[in-house]
Amino acid sequence: MATKPRTLFDKIWDSHLVEMQPDGTGLLYIDRHLVHEVTSPQAFEGLRVAHRKVHRPDATITVPDHNVPTSNRAGGIKDEESRIQVELLERNAKEFGLTYFGMDDIRQGIVHIIGPEQGLTQPGMTIVCGDSHTATHGAVGALAFGIGTSEVEHVLATQTLIQRRPKNMKVEVNGTLGLGVTPKDVILAIIGKIGIAGGTGHVIEYTGDVFRRMSMEGRMTVCNMSIEGGARAGLVAPDAITFDYLKGRPYAPKAGAWEQALAFWKTLPSDPGAHYDTTVSLDAATIVPLVTWGNKPEHVVPITGVIPNPDDEPDEERRNGMRRALDYMALKPGTKMTDIAVDHVFIGSCTNGRIEDFRAAAAVAKGRKVAPGVRAMAVPGSGLVKHQAEEEGLDKILLEAGFEWREPGCSMCLAMNDDKLKPGERCASTSNRNFEGRQGPGGRTHLVSPAMAVAAAIAGKLADVRQLG
Amino acid sequence: MDKFTTVTGVAAPLPTINVDTDMIIPARFLKTIQRKGLGKNLFDAQRYKPDGTENPDFVLNKPAYRKAQILVAGPNFGCGSSREHAPWALQDFGIRVVIAPSFADIFYGNSFKNGILLIALPQEICDQLMDDAKKGANARLTVDLETQTITRPDGSVVKFDIDPFRREALIDGIDEIGLTEQKRVEIGAFEDKARAAQPWLWVPAR
Ligand code: SF4
Numbered sequence: 001m002a003t004k005p006r007t008l009f010d011k012i013w014d015s016h017l018v019e020m021q022p023d024g025t026g027l028l029y030i031d032r033h034l035v036h037e038v039t040s041p042q043a044f045e046g047l048r049v050a051h052r053k054v055h056r057p058d059a060t061i062t063v064p065d066h067n068v069p070t071s072n073r074a075g076g077i078k079d080e081e082s083r084i085q086v087e088l089l090e091r092n093a094k095e096f097g098l099t100y101f102g103m104d105d106i107r108q109g110i111v112h113i114i115g116p117e118q119g120l121t122q123p124g125m126t127i128v129c130g131d132s133h134t135a136t137h138g139a140v141g142a143l144a145f146g147i148g149t150s151e152v153e154h155v156l157a158t159q160t161l162i163q164r165r166p167k168n169m170k171v172e173v174n175g176t177l178g179l180g181v182t183p184k185d186v187i188l189a190i191i192g193k194i195g196i197a198g199g200t201g202h203v204i205e206y207t208g209d210v211f212r213r214m215s216m217e218g219r220m221t222v223c224n225m226s227i228e229g230g231a232r233a234g235l236v237a238p239d240a241i242t243f244d245y246l247k248g249r250p251y252a253p254k255a256g257a258w259e260q261a262l263a264f265w266k267t268l269p270s271d272p273g274a275h276y277d278t279t280v281s282l283d284a285a286t287i288v289p290l291v292t293w294g295n296k297p298e299h300v301v302p303i304t305g306v307i308p309n310p311d312d313e314p315d316e317e318r319r320n321g322m323r324r325a326l327d328y329m330a331l332k333p334g335t336k337m338t339d340i341a342v343d344h345v346f347i348g349s350c351t352n353g354r355i356e357d358f359r360a361a362a363a364v365a366k367g368r369k370v371a372p373g374v375r376a377m378a379v380p381g382s383g384l385v386k387h388q389a390e391e392e393g394l395d396k397i398l399l400e401a402g403f404e405w406r407e408p409g410c411s412m413c414l415a416m417n418d419d420k421l422k423p424g425e426r427c428a429s430t431s432n433r434n435f436e437g438r439q440g441p442g443g444r445t446h447l448v449s450p451a452m453a454v455a456a457a458i459a460g461k462l463a464d465v466r467q468l469g
Numbered sequence: 470m471d472k473f474t475t476v477t478g479v480a481a482p483l484p485t486i487n488v489d490t491d492m493i494i495p496a497r498f499l500k501t502i503q504r505k506g507l508g509k510n511l512f513d514a515q516r517y518k519p520d521g522t523e524n525p526d527f528v529l530n531k532p533a534y535r536k537a538q539i540l541v542a543g544p545n546f547g548c549g550s551s552r553e554h555a556p557w558a559l560q561d562f563g564i565r566v567v568i569a570p571s572f573a574d575i576f577y578g579n580s581f582k583n584g585i586l587l588i589a590l591p592q593e594i595c596d597q598l599m600d601d602a603k604k605g606a607n608a609r610l611t612v613d614l615e616t617q618t619i620t621r622p623d624g625s626v627v628k629f630d631i632d633p634f635r636r637e638a639l640i641d642g643i644d645e646i647g648l649t650e651q652k653r654v655e656i657g658a659f660e661d662k663a664r665a666a667q668p669w670l671w672v673p674a675r
Contacts, residue, residue, distance in 0.1 A: 018652065018655055018656055018659045019652070019655055021634075023632075023633055023634040023637075024634070025634050027649065027652060027655075027656075029656070029659055029660075029663065031670055038499050038500075038552075039551065039552060039553065041502035041503075042502065042503065042504050042553075045502070046646075050646070052646070058671070058672075059670075066499075067500070079500075081500035081501070082500055084500075084502060085500055085502060088502055122669075122670075124667075125670070130551055130553075131550075131551055132549065132550045132551040132575055134551075146550075146551035146575055147551060147575070147578075148551055148552075148553035148556075148575060148578060148579035148582065149553040149579075150553060150579065150582040150583070150645075151578070151579075151582070153646065154645060154646050154649065157646045157649075157650070158646060158649045158650060158652075158656065159656070159660075160649055160652075160656060162634075162645060162649065164632070166574075196487060196545065196548055197487070197544065197545040197548065197571065197573070200545070200571065200573065200574055201574060227549075227575075230545070230548065230573065230574070232574050232575060251672075253669035253672075254672075257668065257669040257672075258669075260668070260669065261667070261669045264667065296487055296489075317484070317486045317543055317544070318486065320484075320485075320486075321485070321486045321487060324485070414491075414496045415496060415497070416496050416497065416499065416500065423519060433489075433491070433549065435489050435491040435492065435549060436491065436492060436514060437491060437492075437495050437514050438491050438496070441495065441497075441514060441519075442519070
């Protein structure tokens with residue numbers, strides 16, 4: 001009997017179901033659990049109170065990233081609450097027998113950077129983390145999604161989660177990307193099209209030749225922002241690019257097991273004719289370098305464009321939302337994006353903090369200077385990214401251009417450490433959220449690609465990287 | 470977790486679309502290692518002025534709504550991060566029910582785990598309830614989870630749908646981890662099969 005064609009998501013979901021429960025939820029087995037310091041203290045406390053152990057310490061990795069300082073590590077963490085969170089993670093890791101990559105470990109970095117980098121995230125796995133950008137790991141063809149702290153505790157205790165099966169959404173981008181158009185622009189274009197709630201209730205699979213040709217780093221940038229389109233998870237089918245990326249990574253299967261794993265991974269891509277509940281298509285040729293103007297990632301315009309006018313929006317709530325965003329951002333309809341001056345530039349985060357991002361940044365920065373009055377920061381996503389960038393001399397190029405070159409962490413993506421905007425400051429940022437106050441209370445964020453971030457640093461205002469003479 | 474049956478209380482109007490988790494509780498308040506105490510910083514950036522004093526224009530600072538137990542909000546409430554601090558802050562403030570046309574996925578799950586009932590209703594009904602909520606001290610709604618009804622100030626009744634699994638979890642206040650632990654045998658059997666099929670996943674990550 002021929003089996004029904006299944007999507008990549010269907011295959012991973014089906015193979016991880018411990019059982020379907022009578023109420024229609026599934027008990028889903030979790031292969032890998034990544035834990036950081038912000039969303040786990042209450043979960044470990046819950047375990048302690050109930051005298052529970054961690055069910056699979058061997059499948060759990062802990063790393064501090066949100067609170068860590070990105071300069072003067074030797075001085076420790078000055079902010080007391082931040083220090084307590086980081087120290088508590090280390091204590092919890094010890095008490096429950098979990099692997100911990102501490103601040104002085106070169107493997108330390110943003111949880112979503114180090115997972116793939118270490119080979120901890122592999123095709124066909126289920127991966128969770130108490131963090132909404134866990135979708136990043138879907139780039140290797142794993143079902144990876146963010147969970148809350150109660151669920152973190154549930155996974156620690158049982159290695160399972162109770163979940164309702166999400167729907168399948170296919171986002172197809174075919175054609176060839178234009179000059180200066182990066183994976184960041186692709187995902188911003190997708191979010192601009194589907195809206196920030198467009199993927200709610202769905203898992204997105206990114207298909208089409210644009211993703212087939214895209215590097216692993218680029219796929220991670222795309223999958224990372226799935227949640228900004230409302231989807232809990234994003235997936236790219238594993239292929240030769242995936243396997244080449246994973247081979248030889250510290251936690252990737254070793255010789256012998258590798259061949260066995262590879263044979264399995266090759267069965268994962270969606271079957272021809274598999275059903276998707278929703279399909280969205282974009283033509284690669286229509287995607288241009290993008291920038292956000294407001295306080296939601298769907299507020300995108302081409303860098304060559306102008307601030308939209310709320311009066312043109314027919315829906316009242318949306319119109320009010322736009323007005324509120326313009327008010328917060330201190331911007332007026334009709335203003336050319338390239339006329340907007342920036343105070344700050346931030347290159348980093350789990351969206352764009354990988355080696356390719358710093359290569360792209362350095363390529364634009366080379367021989368140029370950051371505009372006077374602009375503070376520009378480059379924050380590698382992990383100790384290993386930092387090390388590699390330094391081997392390649394990227395740090396020197398960025399430093400010479402006037403960037404700061406810092407220690408790895410989340411940094412100004414969400415401003416839990418000292419790296420934050422002051423009220424009213426405007427930043428071109430390679431991170432993923434332009435929410436009000438995201439980069440510091442009163443701070444104003446414009447999301448861009450690494451190349452465009454450097455272009456903004458050099459011009460002193462939002463700028464089209466293609467126009468840089 | 471507190472058991473949930475009915476709530477009768479003041480509903481506060483928050484007619485904003487896409488209320489995100491950074492708005493509900495900004496990142497700088499995530500440094501706590503406890504679940505309690507976040508209520509004072511709920512909607513911090515809207516509730517307080519930069520000098521720390523209350524913003525009298527924000528709905529929860531208005532006398533009629535200071536003890537609101539119900540929020541009526543715009544679509545896609547709770548979008549953004551997975552931080553459970555968002556429902557913890559709502560709960561600590563005293564919010565037991567949020568009514569909106571739609572909710573973000575992770576926030577949805579997190580809220581129910583903390584005894585907060587989220588009710589998704591069509592936009593037109595939310596609009597009516599929003600009008601009710603704007604009635605200040607008279608903005609009293611009764612939400613009954615057993616009968617799945619909302620009673621409006623004029624006495625009329627609105628029905629709502631709810632996932633039976635979530636409903637039971639709220640009414641009984643169940644310990645989900647405890648329930649899953651009863652599946653020890655099934656989980657063990659699954660693991661034996663998985664270990665045989667994909668042995669490379671069982672090499673310790675250390
Ligand atoms: S870099 Fe930003 S989005 Fe990514 S995990 Fe850190 S705080 Fe979250």
